Amino acid sequence: MTADFIDRIFNIFNILGSLSYGEDVTQMEHILQCSRLAQIDGADDALVAAALLHDIGQFLDEAGNAAEKRGIDARHEVTGAAFLRGHFPPAVTEPVRLHVEAKRYLCATEPGYSESLSGASVLSLRLQGGPMNAQEMGDFEKNPYFHEAVRLRRYDDQGKQKEWDVPPLESYRTLLESLLIPAAR
Ligand code: FE
Numbered sequence: 001m002t003a004d005f006i007d008r009i010f011n012i013f014n015i016l017g018s019l020s021y022g023e024d025v026t027q028m029e030h031i032l033q034c035s036r037l038a039q040i041d042g043a044d045d046a047l048v049a050a051a052l053l054h055d056i057g058q059f060l061d062e063a064g065n066a067a068e069k070r071g072i073d074a075r076h077e078v079t080g081a082a083f084l085r086g087h088f089p090p091a092v093t094e095p096v097r098l099h100v101e102a103k104r105y106l107c108a109t110e111p112g113y114s115e116s117l118s119g120a121s122v123l124s125l126r127l128q129g130g131p132m133n134a135q136e137m138g139d140f141e142k143n144p145y146f147h148e149a150v151r152l153r154r155y156d157d158q159g160k161q162k163e164w165d166v167p168p169l170e171s172y173r174t175l176l177e178s179l180l181i182p183a184a185r
Contacts, residue, residue, distance in 0.1 A: 005087050006176050009056065013169055016059045021120075024162050028169070031055055033159035034152075036166040041155070045175050046091035047148050051155045052172055053088075054096045056080040075100075088179055090145065098140075098149035099156055100128050105140050106153060107131035118160060 017028030025033070035052035043051070057080025081097035103121065106113045108131035117125065125131075132140065140146060 005180065006173060009053070009176075010169055010173075012056065012059045017169075021160070025160050027055065027058065029164075029166075030159050032166045032169065033161060033164060034155040035172060036164075037155040037158055038152075041151065043151065044091075045179060046089065047095060047151060049088065049092045049172070049176055049179050050095040050148070050152055051159075052169075052176075053084060053092065054080065054099050054152060054156060056083060056096075077101075086183075087181065089181055091148070092179060094143070094145035095148040095152040098143065098145060099152050100124075101132075101140055102149040102153035103156075104129060104132045105137060106150065108133070108137055117157065121157070 013028060013031065017026060017031070019027050021027050021030045031052055031054070034054065035048050038048040038051040055076065057076035057078070060079055060083055061074065061076075077097055077100045081093045084093045084096060103117075103125060107117075107125065114122070114125075114131070143149070
């Protein structure tokens with residue numbers, strides 16, 4: 001079972017990861033840079049895994065991806081977290097589910113953050129509801145994985161660097177296997 005689910009994830013990334021991320025990097029480069037940034041930041045294994053897996057929802061639903069391109073928010077963070085749930089604990093799935101909300105949160109709370117976003121992120125922000133209002137910010141801060149979601153968001157924003165040599169997907173297999181919840185092993 002263990003290997004099955006990890007293989008399934010790796011197959012999805014290997015087949016679709018060469019697609020453009022809509023920035024200067026491919027989807028594969030983006031997720032590998034995000035997990036590397038998490039490691040450099042001293043994140044625990046769960047957050048490193050969340051960084052690697054945060055965009056899995058983009059690869060699961062062709063219709064959803066097409067919708068996003070047509071200007072409809074397909075909520076890839078929700079699709080991705082639902083796919084991972086039951087296999088990985090909330091310390092992995094919750095930051096994945098919340099990484100778009102974290103962008104809306106930072107836009108509302110951090111001066112200069114919105115201006116630092118890439119063109120693609122600014123475009124999607126509008127579809128995702130724009131900056132949070134006060135009520136939404138209060139609710140978001142109560143989530144037990146609020147800090148992890150914000151940290152993941154920063155890796156997501158920074159993981160778009162051209163020609164950065166980072167460890168390959170396969171180097172994360174053991175880490176991912178160690179996080180699988182026992183029933184799924
Ligand atoms: Fe991302």
